[in-house]
Amino acid sequence: MAIFGRNGKGAPFDWLIIGLGNPGEKYANTRHNVGEDALRLLAARRAVSLKGGRDNALLAETRFVGPDGANERTALAFPITYMNESGRAVGALVRRFRIESPEQIIVIHDELDLPPGETKVKVGGGLAGHNGLRSITQHLKTQDYLRIRIGVGKPDSAHVGKVHVLAKIPKRQREVLDKAIGEAADAAEMIIADGVNAAMQRYNSKR
Numbered sequence: 001m002a003i004f005g006r007n008g009k010g011a012p013f014d015w016l017i018i019g020l021g022n023p024g025e026k027y028a029n030t031r032h033n034v035g036e037d038a039l040r041l042l043a044a045r046r047a048v049s050l051k052g053g054r055d056n057a058l059l060a061e062t063r064f065v066g067p068d069g070a071n072e073r074t075a076l077a078f079p080i081t082y083m084n085e086s087g088r089a090v091g092a093l094v095r096r097f098r099i100e101s102p103e104q105i106i107v108i109h110d111e112l113d114l115p116p117g118e119t120k121v122k123v124g125g126g127l128a129g130h131n132g133l134r135s136i137t138q139h140l141k142t143q144d145y146l147r148i149r150i151g152v153g154k155p156d157s158a159h160v161g162k163v164h165v166l167a168k169i170p171k172r173q174r175e176v177l178d179k180a181i182g183e184a185a186d187a188a189e190m191i192i193a194d195g196v197n198a199a200m201q202r203y204n205s206k207r
Contacts, residue, residue: 003091018078032083038188039077055089055093111150112130114149119187
């Protein structure tokens with residue numbers, strides 16, 4: 001069965017926004033879950049709640065302002081499969097909401113290769129060793145989805161990377177990352193309203 005296209009019943013959704021992280025209180029407030037934090041912020045801005053159900057994800061359906069004020073049907077989703085199996089949920093959601101192109105998928109995730117608090121927008125490209133992105137790419141059979149990358153910084157030693165991303169965010173970084181989480185939510189809204197090129201110009205040119 002094809003991943004993309006008009007499979008199933010009902011009108012296709014315009015956008016699918018994925019916030020990556022690990023489920024459960026153990027992983028809340030860790031660097032690896034900043035994507036989830038940004039997704040929950042988007043849900044809160046629209047006064048909708050993420051709820052469990054099918055497809056191994058917490059989910060909310062809402063609308064975003066698109067070009068010329070259009071109402072864009074959008075699904076917000078947090079996979080609860082654990083990070084390295086995120087693609088299972090994303091693939092099922094693409095089919096469920098009849099997403100027609102990878103460029104209608106926005107994945108918000110933590111990024112070791114960016115300094116803490118830096119937010120960047122990207123179309124496709126490499127996976128930078130991110131297990132969530134690797135799983136999504138395997139299931140979608142494409143890397144061409146959109147990414148909003150939230151910098152969490154890289155530890156001094158490569159072998160402690162896993163410990164770094166799964167550690168609770170220290171107080172000294174909380175304010176910086178909270179600002180970046182807000183910018184990531186803003187970037188998602190801008191992609192839908194003004195296009196990904198406008199969002200890249202806005203966020204990738206920041207110093």
